[in-house]
Amino acid sequence: MKTILSAAFALFASSALAAGIVYEGGQGPGGGKHIVLVSGDEEYRSEEALPQLAKILARHHGFKCTVLFAIEDGRELPTAGGKTPNLVRTKVGEINPNISNIPGLEALDTADLMVIFTRFRDLPDEQMKHIVSYLEAGKPIVGIRTATHAFSIPAGKTYAKYSYNHSGNDYEQGFGRQILGETWINHHGRHGSQSTRGIIVKGQENNPILRGIKDGDIWGPTDVYGVRLPLPGDSQSLVLGQILTGMQPTDPPLEGAKNDPMMPIAWTKTYVGSAGNRGRVSCSTIGAANDLASEGTRRLLVNACYWAVGLEDKIPAKSDVSIVGDYQPSNFKNNGFKTGVKPDDLK
Numbered sequence: 001m002k003t004i005l006s007a008a009f010a011l012f013a014s015s016a017l018a019a020g021i022v023y024e025g026g027q028g029p030g031g032g033k034h035i036v037l038v039s040g041d042e043e044y045r046s047e048e049a050l051p052q053l054a055k056i057l058a059r060h061h062g063f064k065c066t067v068l069f070a071i072e073d074g075r076e077l078p079t080a081g082g083k084t085p086n087l088v089r090t091k092v093g094e095i096n097p098n099i100s101n102i103p104g105l106e107a108l109d110t111a112d113l114m115v116i117f118t119r120f121r122d123l124p125d126e127q128m129k130h131i132v133s134y135l136e137a138g139k140p141i142v143g144i145r146t147a148t149h150a151f152s153i154p155a156g157k158t159y160a161k162y163s164y165n166h167s168g169n170d171y172e173q174g175f176g177r178q179i180l181g182e183t184w185i186n187h188h189g190r191h192g193s194q195s196t197r198g199i200i201v202k203g204q205e206n207n208p209i210l211r212g213i214k215d216g217d218i219w220g221p222t223d224v225y226g227v228r229l230p231l232p233g234d235s236q237s238l239v240l241g242q243i244l245t246g247m248q249p250t251d252p253p254l255e256g257a258k259n260d261p262m263m264p265i266a267w268t269k270t271y272v273g274s275a276g277n278r279g280r281v282s283c284s285t286i287g288a289a290n291d292l293a294s295e296g297t298r299r300l301l302v303n304a305c306y307w308a309v310g311l312e313d314k315i316p317a318k319s320d321v322s323i324v325g326d327y328q329p330s331n332f333k334n335n336g337f338k339t340g341v342k343p344d345d346l347k
Contacts, residue, residue: 005274019104020068021343023054028062029314035063035305038113038131039101040070041119041146044222045093045289049144050117051346052292053301055324059300066111068104069343070121072096088335095341099236105130105280113309114139117287118163119146128159135179138273140280140308143302144287148176148225149184180283181235181269182227188263189223189243194254196224196286197242198265198296204238208284209303212318217296218286219249222332225285226265234269240298241265241286266300268307280308288321289329295321 025031037054039046047069054065087098100122108114108130123131128151135141143150149164151174161171164183176183185315189196198218200210224241231237244251253259253292266284273279282304289296298321306315330336 005261010111015060019071019343020066020107021054021100021346022091023065023067025058025062025064026060029311030063030309031305032055033063033112033309034110034309035065035115036107037065037067037111037115037117038102038105039068039117040097040100042098042123043116043119043334043336044117044145045097045330045337046117046144046146047097047337047341048289048329049287049292050115052324052329053115056298056302056321057305059324060320061306063305065132066104066107066147067343067346068102068107069095070097070099070102071343072099073101074102075099079141080120083275086335088337088339090339093340093342095337095343097337098335100124102127107316108134111139113142113305114306115142115305116147116150117144118150119151120152121276122151122153122157124159128153128162131222132159132162133174135271136274138271138275138277138279141282142180142301142304142308143180143281143283145222145285147197147283148180148182150175179271180281181231181233181267182283185226185228187223188226188258189241189254191223193220193247194223195219195244195247195249195251196265197244197253198286198300199240199242199262201237203263208236208312208315209238209266209300209307211315213296213299213301213303216249217260217294218266218300219294220286220288220297221247222286222288222291224265227263227285229261229317231264231267231269235267236269237264237267239266239284266304275305280310282308290331292327293329
């Protein structure tokens with residue numbers, strides 16, 4: 001009986017953390033690779049999107065996935081972005097996407113890939129240092145939606161240069177511009193009323209990240225973000241965001257200058273860490289929780305993870321991105337998160 005109980009506890013311990021959740025990889029090309037997925041945004045429900053993405057990567061593709069969350073810690077505001085809006089508060093230990101507290105980031109110290117979907121975080125130095133060490137090592141990154149403005153750190157703080165609006169020439173516009181290729185610019189499509197259809201960039205049809213994806217497969221109710229063209233350095237646009245007149249994937253495209261030219265919504269680039277290592281970066285400005293209802297959007301993100309860790313030759317002709325478990329994503333909305341949820345509830 002003691003042996004059985006010990007084995008049961010070991011299984012539980014491998015699937016749940018106080019700060020996050022671990023999905024052990026099954027069989028697949030990702031076996032032996034560890035992905036850490038970092039959530040924490042007020043609006044686009046990264047706390048719902050990333051657990052589903054992690055389940056798909058673990059169940060269908062073999063990756064071990066650790067998902068981390070913004071956790072209520074009872075601190076007084078200000079929270080994310082140094083602002084004090086009318087934010088919903090929760091009980092200590094519960095997931096609260098409004099809070100700049102993401103425990104468990106030490107998992108990045110041994111991670112093979114960071115998937116980041118945060119917005120305007122001002123994390124404590126003892127947490128932020130793990131992200132910075134990861135970047136300095138030049139390791140691969142997949143950035144989703146608001147990751148272009150992942151951090152908002154006041155001037156004078158230890159890691160202020162990573163802020164989305166950093167003005168210094170040493171690291172202009174922070175993590176977003178320097179690592180992912182762009183920072184926060186604007187809503188290019190009309191927020192909440194003009195959805196996004198993905199159009200493959202001409203000449204990129206055979207890119208491994210786009211394997212099994214064709215025009216129109218990628219769709220989401222979130223709007224196209226503005227970016228400055230051309231994207232910097234060795235950036236390569238993969239998917240353009242066609243602005244639609246409404247919120248259905250069959251709606252016609254918007255006529256006029258907004259779609260001429262269309263903004264890229266997915267691209268790749270590289271960056272160099274302080275140790276001289278060059279890391280792969282895949283960034284997509286689509287990927288909110290309800291965007292993942294689209295099979296093509298899920299496939300884009302799964303394929304990007306393969307590519308980022310150097311497994312592009314292992315990407316299936318049409319990667320399995322079937323939903324794992326029950327997935328009923330919430331619509332994007334400030335303060336629209338499900339209260340009373342702890343990471344342990346998601347195991």
